[in-house]
Amino acid sequence: MHIMEGFLPGPWWQIWFIISAPFVIYGMFQLRRLFEERREALPLLAVAGAFVFVLSSLKLPSVTGSCSHPTGTGLGAILFGPFITSVLGLIVLLYQALFLAHGGLTTLGANVFSMGIAGPLVAFGIYRLGTKAGVNTFVTVFLAAALADLATYIVTSVQLAVAFPAEAGGIFASLAAFGTVFAITQIPLAIIEGLIIALIFKYIIAVRPDLLVRLEVLSQNSVNKIREALA
Amino acid sequence: MKYGLELVVAAAIIIFAAIFLVQNAAIQANLGEGEEAWGGADGNAAEIIEASGYEPWFSPLWEPPSGEIESLFFSLQAAIGALVIGYFFGYYRGKNEHAS
Known part of the structure; x- marks a missing residue:
């Protein structure tokens, strides 16, 4: 999903910076509140950030014959919401832009939007909807994380398509081209990511269910039910 | 199950x-x-x-000069993440066992 350094012409790279900035700034504001009022949840924040670090470093082979990586943002979005997760995404993308020449500083706005904002928004929305509808918690987490991963790559394809419309066929033709490169490759990886995040979620329920209740991620009722089922 | x-x-x-x-x-x-x-x-x-x-x-301002150096930074990224995850899960688990 990384748009490489210099690969977005003006005005697109500026536009994505402008769109991403409010999310990240509000995320930092929320982070400060978390630091002040919910210190007990900070280890969980570290784990969510670490998850983005690990998963986005793993380049996995996919059915299309190319390699891509999961994003790991689903966990942060479910636990802390999309705004705080956008800050986590920014940190990882900065690391990769500076030390790995993966992504770039000029394309940071666009990459933060796809990985740090669009994906987490999808994860957060699906998790909230699924929980409200009473869907099995692990199925909900799986769907939220997998579709967040997929959404990130679809957004990247759209970002490139609008910046580089094909001469024949325009935006839709190039969306098809970039979509094949990114989105199709991503489907199996999204499934793996969803499963792994569901598994981690299970372990968080096992060790610190009280934090999930306090962060309003799960109700005490559903924690009790899940722990009973897993006992 | x-x-x-x-x-x-x-x-x-x-x-x-x-x-x-x-x-x-x-x-x-x-x-x-x-x-x-x-x-x-x-x-x-x-x-x-x-x-x-x-x-x-x-x-890019700086590019890893070889594939080896690039994989070094990727491994470092994964290692930092794995360390943090393992540390806190171990910490919580040990704390729970101690409490019970």
Whole structure:
């Protein structure tokens, strides 16, 4: 999903910076509140950030014959919401832009939007909807994380398509081209990511269910039910 | 099912690996000389863009000078993450056991 350094012409790279900035700034504001009022949840924040670090470093082979990586943002979005997760995404993308020449500083706005904002928004929305509808918690987490991963790559394809419309066929033709490169490759990886995040979620329920209740991620009722089922 | 989810994850990883092995055999059989399969999707997208005649207007400030150095930083990234995850899960687990 990384748009490489210099690969977005003006005005697109500026536009994505402008769109991403409010999310990240509000995320930092929320982070400060978390630091002040919910210190007990900070280890969980570290784990969510670490998850983005690990998963986005793993380049996995996919059915299309190319390699891509999961994003790991689903966990942060479910636990802390999309705004705080956008800050986590920014940190990882900065690391990769500076030390790995993966992504770039000029394309940071666009990459933060796809990985740090669009994906987490999808994860957060699906998790909230699924929980409200009473869907099995692990199925909900799986769907939220997998579709967040997929959404990130679809957004990247759209970002490139609008910046580089094909001469024949325009935006839709190039969306098809970039979509094949990114989105199709991503489907199996999204499934793996969803499963792994569901598994981690299970372990968080096992060790610190009280934090999930306090962060309003799960109700005490559903924690009790899940722990009973897993006992 | 105490370990139901673990079984599902294990099965998915095995299927994923099996698909890779089959796919890889097919790709390697049809690969021309000097061609390399399993490149990054990011690079493939960049190729499509460059094919249209676009020149990137900015290049990275620093690039890992070799594939080895690049994999060093990728491993470092994964190691930092894994360390943090392992530390806190171990901490919580030990704390719970101590309390009970």
